[in-house]
Amino acid sequence: MSGSALAFDFQATTPCAAEVVEAMAPFWSAEWGNPSSRQHRLGLSASAAVKLARRQLAEALEVTPERLVFTSGATEANNLALLGHARALGKAHLISVASEHHAVLDPLKQLQREGFSVTLLPPGPDGLITPEQLEEAITPDTRLVSVMAANNEIGVLQPLEQLGALCQAHGITLHSDGAQAFGTLPLNPDALGVDLLSLSAHKLYGPKGIGALVLREGIAIEPLQWGGGQEAGLRAGTLPTALIVGFAAAARLALEERDERNSRLQRLRDQLWEGLQQRLPGVLLNGALQPRLPHNLNISLPGVNGSRLHRALRPHLACSSGSACSNGAPSHVLQAIGRSRAEAEASLRLSLGRDTTAAEVEQAIAVIHDAVAAAQL
Template sequence: MIATSACIVLSGSALAFDFQATTPCAAEVVEAMAPFWSADWGNPSSRQHRLGLSASAAVNVARRQLSEAVGVSPERLVFTSGATEANNLALLGHARALGSGHLISVATEHHAVLDPLQQLQREGFSVTLLTPGPDGLISPEQLEAAITPETRLVSVMAANNEIGVLQPLEQLGTICRRHCITLHSDGAQAFGTLPLNPDALGVDLLSLSAHKLYGPKGIGALVLREDIAIEPLQWGGGQEAGLRAGTLPTALIVGFAAAARLALQEQDQRNSHLQHLRDQLWEGLQQRLPGVLLNGALQPRLPHNLNISLPGVNGSRLHRALRPHLACSSGSACSNGAPSHVLQAIGRSRAEAEASLRLSLGRETTTDDVDQAITAITDAAAAAGFLSGR
């Protein structure tokens, strides 16, 4: 689930403000993975010799560490290639196991959820997409009103990948449990930043990814409730309790666990630091660009996310002017260049969605970086024709 930057061609001096798209591997993660690229290169499914046993042990330790990070037993965690595959396994796998029914999600979900739901609709399932308010949030009352006797599955992401708002998962989980409905959540953007215990939240299926929390690309996981019905999407070796065939990538799995450990160790301090910088960025932009619009509620929101629109600005000119100075995003890779479906779902016009910036901060972002970003955005907005106070 990789969001793409609108600033594709970057100069060497461009500031990085696109950490929700992906993150660099932390040094501790690279170090943890290093032995498994060469010295300990065995297949974890080959347990007849030392190389295989060593790899299998490393996978088991990592699985235990990751399961502890979300408060579940190790056998409930299935490794995947990322959160996109985990979403597909959760939605397609569970719905097909059920056979028929009504599915509910949100119009602002990532396409890694929306596209599998479209496929299920083609297969005969009915789908309802809830429209959030201007703050980007849905209410428990909305979900309750959408439930029918045929509703079998609800999917609501923990933290939005574009506007960063945090959905009321625990309240939604209570409703789903009361109606005996399965709740899935895409936790890719939230894992490592927010406490994510699926049982406490009432979440039956939780998708995770490593590359959003300074881990490697190409590895994720699906956390399942015990005894939940899932039909596999691929066959060929019986790995992962028969739910996900294929040789396990030991190095990536070890890196995933190392990244999760690091994120949990730093969580409170990092969140406080990033929220302070994010608020500095927002306050500076408001002072320099009166009339700038905030997309989504400021709270509850990921501490490292800010999403803004500049009304009256030509979006192409804005991003072209900004490109040499700032690496930022305007939407998701799944949009194929189209204006953000998330921003349009919360009421922004097509033009406002085109003239938007998703600014996401990282663990290495500094106060000076924020000041430079404010100046770069202000200059780019002026070049694109922004009129303060519109």
């Protein structure tokens, strides 16, 4: 792919913001200490930087700093939450959604192998589940529910607050993968009734390789790795000071810009959707238009050969046909909401970034129109 291709894949990852790179800079070389080495200035300086970053992230989430466990990203946070909590509880019934990210579905498969029973709720054609669906699926053995805040492919926002209230009423733990939502939506786990919340920095213009699990006080978690007692014994390993500082800087920046950025990106997203509907009359929207992330649009193009479409687009437009982790397989999310395999293959996830312009949106509409013409069956 040439460097001149239009970038419309900001849900896969984001570039580090300049402010984030600047915040991290001292900790790659000059301030190179291990935050667990507190016998000298280098270690103390790193420890203080981690402590400050932890506090800043906690403030963004309206929780106490002690409730944050740093991980390598949301995938590890999901594994720690699901495997760690389920194993601590003992064999039970778990509930999730068929359209979750594989970083939730695959740990649940592992728990099934270990003897847990798992129910996956089918989302409606709008991509959403209802509190009534969850209520019906709960059994006396249900101990853990996992529902993502914002879907990574179709961008729809699940009714977390209602689901959280339901789980609390039944004494069930609620986990949510918040990777796509943090920095875009207000995410206060206590207000939402979320007991375990997974986060990632690289979705909000922070560095790759750092994330966090936010835990409710007193929740039982069995560690997945042992070795040095870091992170209150829940996640051993030397803390990456630079990445943690970058994570906090990215969160601060996202919160400062959030309202203005969201309204601007939603206008551009709507411009993209309206333009595509005008140029491609048969285009289908995947998932509800509301409630949805402001920077997400997911479409299917019936009657178009998916592999030809993506081949035609590749030199001109960076986007995806599903999750960045699906390795080109047809999207399980789109199939879960009722799209055929062919429709799932001829789908585009278009995600806008903080620097996307109206001119780029118009260019993307033209590029997609031309690619569809080239890929018609």
